[in-house]
Amino acid sequence: MRNFIISGVIFLFLTACAGTGTDEKYRDANMDFGAIQNIAVLPLANLTRDQQAGERVRDVFVTALLATGGVYVIPTGEVAKGISLTGMTNPTAPSKEEILKFAALVKADAVITGVLREYGEVRSGSSTANVISLSTQMIETQTGRVVWSASVTKGGVTFKDRLLGGGGDPLNYVTEKAVDDLINKLFM
Amino acid sequence: MILSINYSCKISCIVFLAGLVFLSGCVQTGKTAAFRVSPGKELRVAVLPLDNLSGKTAPLKEIKQSLIDRITLQGVEVLSEKATERFMARYRMRYVGGIDADTAQAFKEEEKVDAVLITSLELYQEGGPPRIGLISRLVSTGSKPVILWMDSIGLTGYDSPGILGLGLIEDSVSLRDKALSLLASSLGEALAGKGKGPNVKGPSTYRPKVFYQAPFIEADKTYTMAALPFFNRSEKRNAGEIVLLHIINALVHQGNFAVLEPGIIRQKFLNIRLIMNEGISLSDADFVANSLNAELILSGKVTDYQDVLLEGGVPKVGFSVSVIEKMSKKIIWASESYNLGNEDVIFFDVGRLNTANTLTSEMARAVAGRMSRRGYQ
Numbered sequence A: 001m002r003n004f005i006i007s008g009v010i011f012l013f014l015t016a017c018a019g020t021g022t023d024e025k026y027r028d029a030n031m032d033f034g035a036i037q038n039i040a041v042l043p044l045a046n047l048t049r050d051q052q053a054g055e056r057v058r059d060v061f062v063t064a065l066l067a068t069g070g071v072y073v074i075p076t077g078e079v080a081k082g083i084s085l086t087g088m089t090n091p092t093a094p095s096k097e098e099i100l101k102f103a104a105l106v107k108a109d110a111v112i113t114g115v116l117r118e119y120g121e122v123r124s125g126s127s128t129a130n131v132i133s134l135s136t137q138m139i140e141t142q143t144g145r146v147v148w149s150a151s152v153t154k155g156g157v158t159f160k161d162r163l164l165g166g167g168g169d170p171l172n173y174v175t176e177k178a179v180d181d182l183i184n185k186l187f188m
Numbered sequence B: 001m002i003l004s005i006n007y008s009c010k011i012s013c014i015v016f017l018a019g020l021v022f023l024s025g026c027v028q029t030g031k032t033a034a035f036r037v038s039p040g041k042e043l044r045v046a047v048l049p050l051d052n053l054s055g056k057t058a059p060l061k062e063i064k065q066s067l068i069d070r071i072t073l074q075g076v077e078v079l080s081e082k083a084t085e086r087f088m089a090r091y092r093m094r095y096v097g098g099i100d101a102d103t104a105q106a107f108k109e110e111e112k113v114d115a116v117l118i119t120s121l122e123l124y125q126e127g128g129p130p131r132i133g134l135i136s137r138l139v140s141t142g143s144k145p146v147i148l149w150m151d152s153i154g155l156t157g158y159d160s161p162g163i164l165g166l167g168l169i170e171d172s173v174s175l176r177d178k179a180l181s182l183l184a185s186s187l188g189e190a191l192a193g194k195g196k197g198p199n200v201k202g203p204s205t206y207r208p209k210v211f212y213q214a215p216f217i218e219a220d221k222t223y224t225m226a227a228l229p230f231f232n233r234s235e236k237r238n239a240g241e242i243v244l245l246h247i248i249n250a251l252v253h254q255g256n257f258a259v260l261e262p263g264i265i266r267q268k269f270l271n272i273r274l275i276m277n278e279g280i281s282l283s284d285a286d287f288v289a290n291s292l293n294a295e296l297i298l299s300g301k302v303t304d305y306q307d308v309l310l311e312g313g314v315p316k317v318g319f320s321v322s323v324i325e326k327m328s329k330k331i332i333w334a335s336e337s338y339n340l341g342n343e344d345v346i347f348f349d350v351g352r353l354n355t356a357n358t359l360t361s362e363m364a365r366a367v368a369g370r371m372s373r374r375g376y377q
Helices: A002-017 A054-067 A078-088 A095-107 A159-164 A171-187 B002-026 B060-073 B083-089 B101-111 B172-191 B238-254 B260-272 B282-292 B356-372
Strands: A025-029 A040-041 A112-124 A127-140 A146-155 B044-047 B115-125 B133-142 B147-156 B210-213 B223-227 B258-259 B296-308 B318-323 B332-339
Touching: A002 A112, A002 B101, A025 A171, A040 A054, A040 A078, A040 B060, A054 A078, A054 A112, A054 A171, A054 B210, A054 B296, A054 B318, A078 A095, A078 B282, A095 B044, A112 A146, A112 A171, A127 A159, A127 B238, A146 A171, A146 B223, A159 B332, B044 B060, B060 B115, B060 B210, B060 B223, B083 B101, B083 B172, B115 B147, B115 B210, B115 B238, B115 B356, B133 B172, B133 B238, B133 B356, B147 B238, B147 B282, B147 B332, B223 B238, B223 B260, B223 B282, B223 B318, B238 B260, B238 B296, B260 B282, B282 B296, B296 B332, B296 B356, B332 B356
Parallel strands: A040 A112, B044 B115, B223 B258, B223 B296
Antiparallel strands: A025 A146, A112 A127, A127 A146, B115 B133, B133 B147, B210 B332, B296 B318, B318 B332
């Protein structure tokens, strides 16, 4: 009986250490999200060591957002042109005035900005796994208010990884899951 | 009585077999000739020097000569090497990865050539084990060059090891000859009007992981498409050009996309000094579409392209594709694809793809199959 209790405690302790996804979101209750038709996704602020990570995640996010069929996403080339024409000093964190000017130029109803906090392999003891941590916010372009904000963390070293090894899920798969999660938070 | 039963059985069998042959002739297969090069007519072709995209030194002259020998056997008349070199020197033609409209017209008028064979070397390794990857296309000459035939081949020495490794190919020349023979026979089949048909079936593993498709493309219509150079964010040099060629190859085989020769688009970009930093803007897309008479503009980005050059190494490829429609100026297709070469393996390495060439080819086929809406499963 005593052994059983000790095993149970160890199990609970280990599962508490397992990588989990966080669930944080804000959704403006007064906002009519159905009115948003065209969205521009600005480049993500990349706080990771991988220089291409922001662009990779943004690409997946744009395609996944389009794939929902609920909104139209302005092509990244057009967004880049808009950034250049409005002379945005920092496209990853634009000011309210810059957003309003930019949105009028590219005809966007909302602008999404974001921060990629983690992307790549993490190590815990002898185990490794891929992790992604991303937060995004949607700014409505009529008023410049933040109407939706969410963050997500996926992957990381899980109990299974510690026990069996294997290196976790591929990074592309983890990214896809994280982006799906974010989009679910936008629509639900 | 016994004899009469045997006799009636034979008659029944013959009738049944004849019916079966007749009916199987009516069955629609994936090998229908979707595009042809005027069957029966002997072509006069100029073979351009190989465009080396492998990033390594390779015996380009030997490969080219070996390819010429093989396509000559397919009944193609090849413009002499000296005449080709003289023409290239006269027109200061340095880029051999494509052909623009002016050069194609000059080839037709001055050298009386019907088509130009453009071949890119994607992968080349001589030692342990040998590997080769080639993409080749036949482009018509004249004022409006058209891609008449296109195919790619990727082989390694350990593709079919067989029992006790008897099927291993350790000699790079043998592997090279095998690849070139397959490429030449594919061209021969196209010349005979038996080209590969639209891609209607493929393993689900290589389908795009995320994709969006607007209800625009109809399976029974043909669309003129300009495929713009891909951005290369991978570590492999020339990966953008390689993946673009695979996508064009897959789209050409679908039959409902008239893809413009990449050399024409390259020349247009140079003429208008168009530089893309992060994708094409709508105004540039509109300009390119109008000046090239294209209905669709395809662009993309390569995120991963890895060929592990060791035995047992697994290739890894990732790319995104988007298509903008000229009239609405909207995205009608966007997709994200990424795969490893061993994802379709169930047991004993069956279904494993050993080169990034074959992996990219499968992934591109899946993208084109979905995009064309031609019953891809």
